[in-house]
Amino acid sequence: MVYERLPISLVRLRLNKENDRHGSLPSEPDCIRWMMENLGDEILNLAKDIAERGLSPIDGVLVLPNPEAPGDYIVWEGNRRITALKLIDDPNRCPDLTLRRKFTEISGKAKIPVPDEIECTIAPSVEEADRLIELRHQGLQEGVGTLQWDGQQKSRHLQRLGACPTLTPEPLARSL
Secondary structure, three states, rough: OEEEEEEHHHHEOOOOOOOOOOOOOOHHHHHHHHHHHHHHHHHHHHHHHHHHOOOOOOOEEEEEEEOOOHHHHEEOHHHHHHHHHHHHHOOHOOOOOHHHHHHHHHHOOOOOOOOEEEOOOEEEOOHHHHHHHHHHHHHOHHHHOOOOOOOOHHHHHHHHHHOHHHHHOOOOOOOO
């Protein structure tokens, strides 16, 4: 299947009000409120990383055209990243005053300008978008889904980077 990829303006991207992460919500501000109440520290850390390094080029944003607003797109995959970008771009969207100040600080100290446009993949249908979401979030699925690293694989990676001391097996306890 061929997918169209387009740079889409951040202001044209709408958070998915039906995102499986939070269930059905009435509006985008409600989506942001839920994200901040339930994932505030994670979104804040994500925003810091984006402001320092930019978006990861290996994590795409999947969208569908918004049937209610031609020219706008609903984010199917990437709602946390788009939330972080929207809050860096306009910290006043953050409903929590303490976190709003932190987003204002992140925005002011950003080493990389917040992108005006985000490279997005446009799914040809809701069914195809859902299939891709399942591949990403529903585990291995007999080899077709994303395979998460186990603890040993994560440790090997950290050791290779020098970020984790070499793990040594614990000595066996001697019996008396």
